[in-house]
Amino acid sequence: MSAAAPSKAGLFDCRDSFAATIEALAESDSRIVTVVSDSVGSSKLGGFKKKFPERMVNVGIAEQTLVAVGAGLANGGKVPFVSAASCFITGRALEQVKADIAYSNVNVKLIGQSSGVAYGELGPTHHSIEDLAWLRLFNNLKLIVPADPWQTAEAIKAAAAYDGPVFVRVSRMAVPALDRPAGATFEIGKAETLVEGSDATIIANGTMVHRAVAAAKTLAAEGISARVVNMATVNPLDEAVIAAAAETGAIITVEEHSVRGGLGGAVAEVVISTNPVPMRILGFPGFVPTGSAAWLFDNFGLNETGIADAVRQTIARKR
Amino acid sequence: MPSPAAPLKNNIASDIAAQALWIRRRSFQMVYEAQQGHPGGDFSATDILATLYFGVMRYDPKNPTDPKRDRFVMSKGHCTGAFYSVLARAGYFPEADLTTYMEPLSKLNGHPNRNYLPGVETNTGPLGHGLPVALGIAIAGQIDNADFRTFVLTGDGELQEGSNWEAALTGGHRKLENLTLIIDRNRLQQGARTEETASLDPLDDKWRAFGWHVEVVDGHDHAQLLKVLSASPKGRGKPLCVIANTFKGKGVSFMHDNVAWHHGVPTKEQYEQAMRELV
Structure with missing residues (x-):
């Protein structure tokens, strides 16, 4: 099940990778079903629907029922992948995620599509920049934010193999395939170090990882050795890698x-709680203006320049 | 007592009545001892629960996750006095466990938890969660063309939660004949009558309009409940909604149709009087 081909200039829409992977998994595991809330196209599940029409449940525009039906399908022996725009599957159905999925501890996979500011121009109602904060409170819900097409495919496979609740945050933003050593693997809860470094550590995930790698290259030219960690799993965190990061x-x-x-x-x-060191948290401050994702990234310093600046400033605060 | 897995064929309604009496007495004892609970709703739901567990559903308490079992979802999850009593009586766990109701670390929380307690299909408590989950269970059965049925019990005030109506749409749309909703229509919610709060009537027409087959019964009449709940769903082509007209606090004179007993707890004198009446 290889990831889908790049769309243009070596960039990928990770939803294609999600769709290809779920179709391939469904071929060999008849328990796999998908659940959507009129979100077939936005989840890129048209191919799945064509191949397995009886295994796609469309509840209409009804996110509470979307998530609850996932819990019910798991009770009936299915492995449901419940897929909708991340802003709605989390915020609109938050109590169903809490009670029906996490607290009930059922084998449901929630797929938050087009997360972050992918819908930048549509404004904060459609931005999904709160989803991880909401979901991180449910201690048994695994949270994965893949960074590229390979990792998206691996995350979906790992979610299917794991018996319990998982949320995978899928991006539609164009990202490059990251350079990895041959034989790289993905495991829920394990971070990967993409660039070695000793002066500071950049911990990123999702669409920010390749930008962090670019920033590290800029810094290296100045003689600053910045480590880059792809922390794809937000729950559970790879605490050993964080401890090592603190040592920088x-x-x-x-x-x-x-x-x-x-x-x-x-x-x-x-x-x-372990080894306090100067930190800087880059992201969006709260509701952000309407604008394209590219504009939002640049405006809030979520690019190569902004990340490199933040590294320099944080190193300056070292004790 | 008859084995729930093999209900008696003769005079089954009177056996259900005996079980219902036991459940009322035991659940009220739980509430009295814990000085917590929702006894009014326990009593309105008791006859429905007794009929389902001792006259209608197929299940094996020794194999509570049997894929072929009929499912029951307790959407009115606050009425654990009655729900835990019926589960214990049906054999899912020892009746002695009921003495731990609401105690620290007890498996018998104020709201049911499937991870602690066999026989609980999904964790409920917040209202409006049971029907959408039951819908998903029924869809799984529909996909597999399986024989099991899925039953869900909601309160009536609970139907003010919009999530129920999302699920009602899809249940009707998919013609889920393996799904049965029972509404404990006691006409009282926590603070007042439903019709004085956010009125539900005409409730039967609402469900019909959503594509459901509707039966309206006396929710304390075991024979009526048995008839509509045990009728084969095959060929009906619609999910079933049973509006069970009930009374909060049914069975005890001073609790009957009295909103104060939504989560009221009895004094020693009230408890003893109730036990004298529940015979």
């Missing part, structure tokens, strides 16, 4: 999410 003396987190309670908050909770 400065940590900068970067996420396509609010600075309140997301990856940065999660990392900070570990850092202050």
